[in-house]
Amino acid sequence: MAKRRSAFIYFIKNWAIFLLPLLVTIGFLYFMLFWTMYVSFSDWRGTAPNYKFVGFKWYKLMFSMDRFWTDFKNNIKWLLIGVLPTLFAALLIAYLLELSGSKKWEAYIRTLILYPSAMSFVVTGTIWSWMYQPDRGVINTIFDVMGLHMLKGRFITNPETATYWLILIFIWQFLGLAVIIFQSSFRSSELQSIVESALVDGASRMRILFQIIVPNIRGGILILASLLLISALKVFDIVYIVTFGGPGYSTDVLAFFMFIATFQQHLVSLGAGLSMIIFLMAFVIVVPYTIYAFRRWFA
Amino acid sequence: MIKNRRIQWIFFTVVLILSVIYLLPIYVMLVTSLKTPYEITQRLYLIPSLKPQFSNYVQAFKRIYPSLINSIIIASTVTGLATFFGGLGGYYLSRSRTRFSKVLFILVGITLYLPYQAVLIPLVQIAAKTGMALTHWGMIFSYSILNIPLASVLMGTFFFSIPRELEEAAEADGASKPQIFFRIVSPLSLPGYASTAILIFTQVWNEFLLALCLSTPETTTVQVKLAEIKGSFVALYNIQMAAALIGVIVPLLLFLLLGRYFIRGILAGALKG
Numbered sequence: 343m344a345k346r347r348s349a350f351i352y353f354i355k356n357w358a359i360f361l362l363p364l365l366v367t368i369g370f371l372y373f374m375l376f377w378t379m380y381v382s383f384s385d386w387r388g389t390a391p392n393y394k395f396v397g398f399k400w401y402k403l404m405f406s407m408d409r410f411w412t413d414f415k416n417n418i419k420w421l422l423i424g425v426l427p428t429l430f431a432a433l434l435i436a437y438l439l440e441l442s443g444s445k446k447w448e449a450y451i452r453t454l455i456l457y458p459s460a461m462s463f464v465v466t467g468t469i470w471s472w473m474y475q476p477d478r479g480v481i482n483t484i485f486d487v488m489g490l491h492m493l494k495g496r497f498i499t500n501p502e503t504a505t506y507w508l509i510l511i512f513i514w515q516f517l518g519l520a521v522i523i524f525q526s527s528f529r530s531s532e533l534q535s536i537v538e539s540a541l542v543d544g545a546s547r548m549r550i551l552f553q554i555i556v557p558n559i560r561g562g563i564l565i566l567a568s569l570l571l572i573s574a575l576k577v578f579d580i581v582y583i584v585t586f587g588g589p590g591y592s593t594d595v596l597a598f599f600m601f602i603a604t605f606q607q608h609l610v611s612l613g614a615g616l617s618m619i620i621f622l623m624a625f626v627i628v629v630p631y632t633i634y635a636f637r638r639w640f641a
Numbered sequence: 642m643i644k645n646r647r648i649q650w651i652f653f654t655v656v657l658i659l660s661v662i663y664l665l666p667i668y669v670m671l672v673t674s675l676k677t678p679y680e681i682t683q684r685l686y687l688i689p690s691l692k693p694q695f696s697n698y699v700q701a702f703k704r705i706y707p708s709l710i711n712s713i714i715i716a717s718t719v720t721g722l723a724t725f726f727g728g729l730g731g732y733y734l735s736r737s738r739t740r741f742s743k744v745l746f747i748l749v750g751i752t753l754y755l756p757y758q759a760v761l762i763p764l765v766q767i768a769a770k771t772g773m774a775l776t777h778w779g780m781i782f783s784y785s786i787l788n789i790p791l792a793s794v795l796m797g798t799f800f801f802s803i804p805r806e807l808e809e810a811a812e813a814d815g816a817s818k819p820q821i822f823f824r825i826v827s828p829l830s831l832p833g834y835a836s837t838a839i840l841i842f843t844q845v846w847n848e849f850l851l852a853l854c855l856s857t858p859e860t861t862t863v864q865v866k867l868a869e870i871k872g873s874f875v876a877l878y879n880i881q882m883a884a885a886l887i888g889v890i891v892p893l894l895l896f897l898l899l900g901r902y903f904i905r906g907i908l909a910g911a912l913k914g
Contacts, residue, residue: 356818357733364730367789368745371752374763381762391766435655441645442652451656453900454663460896460903462847464864465885468871469666472673472878480669480686514662522904523911547648565911572754579849583868597850600758605854614762621759625751632750639746639797640738 375621382614389608400611410616413596416505417575417623420595424509424516424574425567431513432520432566437551439521440528455518463515467583470511474498474584498585501592508580508593516573520566527562528555561634568631575623596620674698674882681878694879701870701883708866709887714777715862716845719784724838726785727792728830732822735797752790757851760787765854779855780862784845791910792837798909799833800826836906839899843892863888 385396404410435455439448458466473480474497482494498504528534533555540550556563578597581587587594587602596616604613669686675693734746768779803826811821827834852862861869870884896903 357737359819360729360733363726364733364789364793367726367786368748368752370786371755371760374760377763378759438652438655441648447656451659455659457893457896460843460892461889462849462864464849464867465889468867468881468885469670473666478684483684483686519907522907526908562911569911576756583871597756597758601850604762610762617758617761620756624754624756628751628754632747635750636746640743
């Protein structure tokens with residue numbers, strides 16, 4: 343008993359100062375998460391909180407809304423089209439940089455494609471909404487001058503395709519980040535020696551990439567894919583700045599609807615329900631990431 | 642330098658395409674920010690103005706100056722708090738191998754990239770009820786809480802690379818963990834602190850959703866102000882672009898001058914410390 347007690351005192355003396363801030367933070371975050379969850383089961387609309395429990399009332403409403411399903415589909419588009427092409431393009435660019443072996447050009451390319459990750463979506467959204475502007479925008483004007491009228495597009499004003507043009511902004515902004523993460527994955531010493539021996543055996547470069555490198559950097563791909571998926575899921579700023587969900591609600595996403603429902607329509611319980619859906623989607627993405635990180639951390 | 646002719650050819654094609662895609666927007670932005678409204682209506686977007694209007698920047702700066710100050714106050718305070726507490730938490734997570742620390746790591750991992758929506762309604766309520774919303778503290782508190790988990794994991798990955806022998810020697814001499822941390826580990830981890838700080842500063846500076854929901858006219862951040870300018874100056878692209886450029890100068894300078902730390906931070910975030 344005395345031994346256990348002194349071990350406890352040793353622990354407090356040595357670790358309390360490290361542990362306390364983190365515990366308070368984590369406790370607080372989970373407390374707020376459950377708070378949001380409770381709000382989603384209560385009957386809060388208007389500005390004053392109302393915590394009367396009403397069960398799934400707002401979820402039922404949510405699932406019956408066209409807007410919710412449009413948003414959900416748009417979110418899936420963001421997840422697929424925002425992430426897969428980015429991964430693929432970044433993989434090829436990173437590999438090309440490795441093959442070129444030119445330090446000077448590599449430094450140039452890295453700076454070139456990484457600078458957008460220091461900028462906010464508000465700023466990139468501002469630039470691109472002007473690039474995309476159909477009548478007087480930069481892209482259409484350039485096509486006009488070059489005589490390429492058939493390439494002119496309606497971009498963000500066409501409800502059918504507007505979301506894809508928004509996703510392109512996301513890809514533009516995250517490509518650099520993906521490239522440097524791939525490059526650092528390539529540079530483990532075991533991988534380098536496997537690639538060298540494959541080169542000696544006369545394997546083609548594309549085969550080396552897809553049959554040797556890719557299977558060996560699965561961990562890096564998992565981490566990168568999770569980062570991109572979470573960022574694509576959380577996207578709010580681009581939609582707010584460039585289209586405000588329009589035309590109609592064709593470019594709306596759950597994160598944007600949550601904002602509108604909570605802070606403009608004051609249907610707070612509906613907003614909380616949407617938050618929970620976003621959280622659950624994020625949770626599914628984050629679990630494999632956390633397990634992988636856990637294994638590496640406590641290896 | 643590049644041996645294979647075909648790869649050389651592909652490489653420079655890719656360099657060219659990427660250059661256009663990545664330089665065109667920023668170039669157009671820069672050129673437009675110096676034009677008169679009349680010049681913009683001529684739609685010669687790629688041609689620089691004959692008489693650059695630096696007064697656009699003065700005008701834009703006047704509009705966003707108060708919000709720049711707010712963002713500097715908020716982002717630097719959060720950066721200080723989150724890296725400090727993140728350093729403490731990260732040290733515990735990187736040194737303890739108990740079952741408790743494993744459970745804690747999982748809990749931290751889930752909140753690492755928590756969508757802000759999941760805690761937005763409570764945060765707004767707390768800030769309003771406590772009166773923090775009226776000052777910078779509402780946002781400082783919220784951003785700190787949200788960034789400490791990430792800062793802990795980032796700092797933890799950096800602490801792994803500190804040789805354990807130093808700490809063992811100090812412990813044999815009777816030093817306590819806090820002494821070891823503050824006297825030995827922290828000074829050796831300054832590059833790690835720099836990377837974490839830059840990453841968190843940029844993230845807070847660029848954050849929009851929470852700032853939009855929590856800011857009052859006195860505490861408006863740069864991003865909220867830029868969104869407002871974009872909304873209200875629909876036609877005046879020159880002012881919009883000048884304001885946006887002023888708004889990105891701080892993080893862009895951090896990136897260009899301290900790019901190495903920036904990249905190390907990103908890689909640590911990808912658990913590649």
